Amino acid sequence: xxxxxxxxxxxxxxxxxxxxxxxxxxxxxxxxxxxxxxxxxxxxxxxxxxxxxxxxxxxxxxxxxxxxxxxxxxxxxxxxxxxxxxxxxxxxxxxxxxxxxxxxxxxxxxxxxxxxxxxxxxxxxxxxxxxxxxxxxxxxxxxxxxxxxxxxxxxxxxxxxxxxxxxxxxxxxxxxxxxxxxxxxxxxxxxxxxxxxxxxxxxxxxxxxxxxxxxxxxxxxxxxxxxxxxxxxxxxxxxxxxxxxxxxxxxxxxxxxxxxxxxxxxxxxxxxxxxxxxxxxxxxxxxxxxxxxxxxxxxxxxxxxxxxxx
Amino acid sequence: xxxxxxxxxxxxxxxxxxxxxxxxxxxxxxxxxxxxxxxxxxxxxxxxxxxxxxxxxxxxxxxxxxxxxxxxxxxxx
Amino acid sequence: xxxxxxxxxxxxxxxxxxxxxxxxxxxxxxxxxxxxxxxxxxxxxxxxxxxxxxxxxxxxxxxxxxxxxxxxxxxxxxxxxxxxxxxxxxxxxxxxxxxxxxxxxxxxxxxxxxxxxxxxxxxxxxxxxxxxxxxxxxxxxxxxxxxxxxxxxxxxxxxxxxxxxxxxxxxxxxxxxxxxxxxxxxxxxxxxxxxxxxxxxxxxxxxxxxxxxxxxxxxxxxxxxxxxxxxxxxxxxxxxxxxxxxxxxxxxxxxxxxxxxxxxxxxxxxxxxxxxxxxxxxxxxxxxxxxxxxxxxxxxxxxxxxxxxxxxxxxxxxxxxxxxxxxxxxxxxxxxxxxxxxxxxxxxxxxxxxxxxxxxxxxxxxxxxxxxxxxxxxxxxxxxx
Numbered sequence: 001x002x003x004x005x006x007x008x009x010x011x012x013x014x015x016x017x018x019x020x021x022x023x024x025x026x027x028x029x030x031x032x033x034x035x036x037x038x039x040x041x042x043x044x045x046x047x048x049x050x051x052x053x054x055x056x057x058x059x060x061x062x063x064x065x066x067x068x069x070x071x072x073x074x075x076x077x078x079x080x081x082x083x084x085x086x087x088x089x090x091x092x093x094x095x096x097x098x099x100x101x102x103x104x105x106x107x108x109x110x111x112x113x114x115x116x117x118x119x120x121x122x123x124x125x126x127x128x129x130x131x132x133x134x135x136x137x138x139x140x141x142x143x144x145x146x147x148x149x150x151x152x153x154x155x156x157x158x159x160x161x162x163x164x165x166x167x168x169x170x171x172x173x174x175x176x177x178x179x180x181x182x183x184x185x186x187x188x189x190x191x192x193x194x195x196x197x198x199x200x201x202x203x204x205x206x207x208x209x210x211x212x213x214x215x216x217x218x219x220x221x222x223x224x225x226x227x228x229x230x231x232x233x234x235x236x237x238x239x240x241x242x243x244x245x246x247x248x249x250x251x252x253x254x255x256x257x258x259x260x261x262x263x264x265x266x267x268x269x270x271x272x273x274x275x276x277x278x279x280x281x282x283x284x285x286x287x288x289x290x291x292x293x294x295x296x297x298x299x300x301x302x303x304x305x306x307x308x309x310x
Numbered sequence: 311x312x313x314x315x316x317x318x319x320x321x322x323x324x325x326x327x328x329x330x331x332x333x334x335x336x337x338x339x340x341x342x343x344x345x346x347x348x349x350x351x352x353x354x355x356x357x358x359x360x361x362x363x364x365x366x367x368x369x370x371x372x373x374x375x376x377x378x379x380x381x382x383x384x385x386x387x
Numbered sequence: 388x389x390x391x392x393x394x395x396x397x398x399x400x401x402x403x404x405x406x407x408x409x410x411x412x413x414x415x416x417x418x419x420x421x422x423x424x425x426x427x428x429x430x431x432x433x434x435x436x437x438x439x440x441x442x443x444x445x446x447x448x449x450x451x452x453x454x455x456x457x458x459x460x461x462x463x464x465x466x467x468x469x470x471x472x473x474x475x476x477x478x479x480x481x482x483x484x485x486x487x488x489x490x491x492x493x494x495x496x497x498x499x500x501x502x503x504x505x506x507x508x509x510x511x512x513x514x515x516x517x518x519x520x521x522x523x524x525x526x527x528x529x530x531x532x533x534x535x536x537x538x539x540x541x542x543x544x545x546x547x548x549x550x551x552x553x554x555x556x557x558x559x560x561x562x563x564x565x566x567x568x569x570x571x572x573x574x575x576x577x578x579x580x581x582x583x584x585x586x587x588x589x590x591x592x593x594x595x596x597x598x599x600x601x602x603x604x605x606x607x608x609x610x611x612x613x614x615x616x617x618x619x620x621x622x623x624x625x626x627x628x629x630x631x632x633x634x635x636x637x638x639x640x641x642x643x644x645x646x647x648x649x650x651x652x653x654x655x656x657x658x659x660x661x662x663x664x665x666x667x668x669x670x671x672x673x674x675x676x677x678x679x680x681x682x683x684x685x686x687x688x689x690x691x692x693x694x695x696x697x698x699x700x701x702x703x704x705x706x707x708x709x710x711x712x713x714x715x716x717x718x719x720x721x722x723x724x725x726x727x728x729x730x731x732x733x734x735x736x737x738x739x740x741x742x743x744x745x746x747x748x749x750x751x752x753x754x755x756x757x758x759x760x761x762x763x764x765x766x767x768x769x770x771x772x
Contacts, residue, residue, distance in 0.1 A: 014729070034729045034771045037427045085414050092409030096402050165416035172418035175426030177347055191344040195660060196630035220344040263341040264417075266410045271403065289403030337541050340417045342582040345625045350632040350656040353577060353587050353621060361469060362765060365435060365451065366718070366740060370759070372674050372710055373640040373648035374593060374615060379530045379549030379571035 017042045021049045022160040024184030031178040032194040041174045045167040052163035056155045073149030078142055086155055093270055094134045100277035102134045105246040106154035117233035125249035132246050161224055161269035164188045186224040188265045206256035206296055216307055224269035226276045227257030243276050254279035254298055261292040424465050424506045428458040431769035441757045447477040468501035496521045510535040526553040547573030557602035567597030583625040591617045607706045615642040631657040648674035662726035670718040673748035677711035679704035682754045712753035715746025730771050738763040
C-alpha cells in the first residue's frame, strides 16, 4: 500500500534527513529548530522507527510477530503492552472494516507470486483461505495464540503508519513545530512550514512512477495512500495487486489508489486500505468515516472530497 | 457614577463558573494543537518582554505591573 | 486531467468512525503536549533606553542593559533568569508638578532573578528568587509556583505564592532601615477553547505592610498597609488567513488605597516572509485616585506650600504623587523582529507612553497634572543553542 509521494522542496524547508526503513525510502523534515536540537530529535525519531521495525518485522526470526507465528497451533505467547495494543488495534480494524482488514491474511502471499505473474488456481486459494480469519485468533490476559499450524499474523498493514505516528509524537514532544515524517510515502505532518504555509505532498500517478497525479496541501495531520502499484503484475489487461480480499483471496480492482487525510497516520492508512478493500463502495465507506480523501478509480478518474488538491 | 467594589469574595466562584462554562466547549484533540503550540499563542511566550513592561509601568502607575508572584520590588514603587 | 465529483450516496453505518477511537488507544502515537522542558537554551542581551518628559522638559533618562537566559537541564528541568542594570540620570521626579526646580540625580539599580522549573507529566513546579539593589532601596523576593494540567492538557490551573522583603534607607535619613514586606498570591486557569483560541484568567492578591511613603516628598504620608487585588483575562486568537495572532487582555485591579485601575491591551503578532515578524501594540490604562491623594493646587492667598482647602496637619494620610492621581494613559508601539537562521534573532521595539488627567476613563481626572510622555527604545539580540 505504499504510494511514493514526492515532497516539493522549497526554501524554508529546514533540515531534511533521508533514510531507509520499513522497506522504503523515508524522510524527515524539521524546520525552525536550532541545528543541534534538530539533529538530536531526528536521531531519536529515526531510532524509534527502526525500533518499531525490528520489534514487529515478520522477516526477523527474533521478532514478537515471528515468535507468535512460529508457535501457531502450539503454545500461548506472552506479549508486552505494546504488542497487545497492536493486537487490540487489529481487532478494532477488523470490526470497523466488516472483516476486510485482517492481519491474518498475509499467508495468501504464498499463493500470489507477483514476480511470476500468474494467477493462482481456485484450489490453491481454497487451501489457504481456511487459515485466514482474525476471529480465530485466541487471546487471553496478555497472551495470544494462533490455533492452527500455518496461520500467521502480520502488522505490515499499519506498522509503517504506527512508526510514523510514534516518531511524530516524539518530535512534537521535543518541541518541533514545523516539519513532517514520511515513511515510504505515508506522511505525518507535524506542523506547517515556518511561515505558516502548508506542505505540498505529491500523490504519485499509479500508472506512471515518474509523474505526480496531484498535490495535496497539508498543514497538520497525516496523509496516507493505499494503491495497486506497489507490488503487482498485469496479465491480459487486468491488474493483479497485493491488496487481497481476505474472503475471496483475490486482489482488489476498483481503485488505483486511495489517499486519506486524517489526524493520525494509522487512521489515514487504515481508512485508505479499507476503502481499497471495500472496492465499489469504497467511497461510501470514506464518506461515512467523514475523512477527506483523494482517490483514482480503475479508469483513471479522480474522486475527491474536502481536500486541498491542486 | 456607581463605584466599583473589589470582587474579593467572588474570586473563587468566578473561577468555578469559568471552569464549568468551559466544559461545554468541544474539547480540542491533541493533534489539533499545532497552532496552539506556536510561541505567540502561549501566555508566557513573552516572558522576556514582561520584565520590560514592568520597567515601563511600575514607576508610572499605581497598579502593580507584575503579573506573577514574588517579582521583587524596587524603589520606584 | 479528468475530475469527477463523487455522487451522493446513502450513508453507510458509521463503523468507520470507530477507527480513530481505536487508534487513539495505541501507545505513543500522540504527543503528550504537556508543558515540557524547553528543547533548547537561549541567551539574550537587551538594551533599553527611555526618556520621560513633562512640559517639554527633559526629565529622566534611563539606560538599561540586561542579560536574559533560559537553559534546559537534563530534559526535565529548566533554569531561567536575568540580570539588569538601570542607569538613571536627570532630574528627580518633582514632588508634584507645580513646583519646578527638581534636583539633579544619578542612580544605578542592579537587579537579578532566577527561576528553576521542574516539568512533570501532570504539570510544573517552580521556585524563584529575585533581588534588586539601589543606594537607598533593597529588595529580596522568593516565590513558588505550581501548575496542574488535566489529562487532555486543555485546562491548566496555576498557583503561586511569593514574598518580598524590602529595606528603605533614604539618603535624607528621614527614616532609617524602614521595611516593607509583601505577600503575593496567584490563582489562575488557562483553557484551550478551540484549535485557534486559548484563554487565561488570573486572580492575584498582594498584601503588604511597612513603609509606603515617598521619603523624598514633603507632603507624603501613606498608610503602612496596602492590599491589592487584581483579576485579569487574556485571549489569544490565531488567524489562519493572515497567519497572525491577536493577543488581547484586560485587567481590573483595586487596592486598599482605593485606587482602581482598568487595563486593556492588544498586540498583534504578524509573521512575514524572510523571517520577519511585526508586532504592533496598543494599551489603554485608567486609574482612579487614591483616597488620600490631593491635587497640587495651592492656596490662592497663602501660596506654596499651602494647599488649597487643606489645613496643614489636618490629614492623617496625604500624597501629591502623580502615580496616585486619577488619569488615563495610552501606550502604542511596534516591535520588529527578524530571525537569522535557526539560531539567531534580533528585535527592536519602539513604544510611546502618554499619560493625561483628562484621559481618565471615569470622572474628569486629577487637576493640575502635566501630561507625561515617555519614549522607549529597546534592542535585543538572542542566540539559541
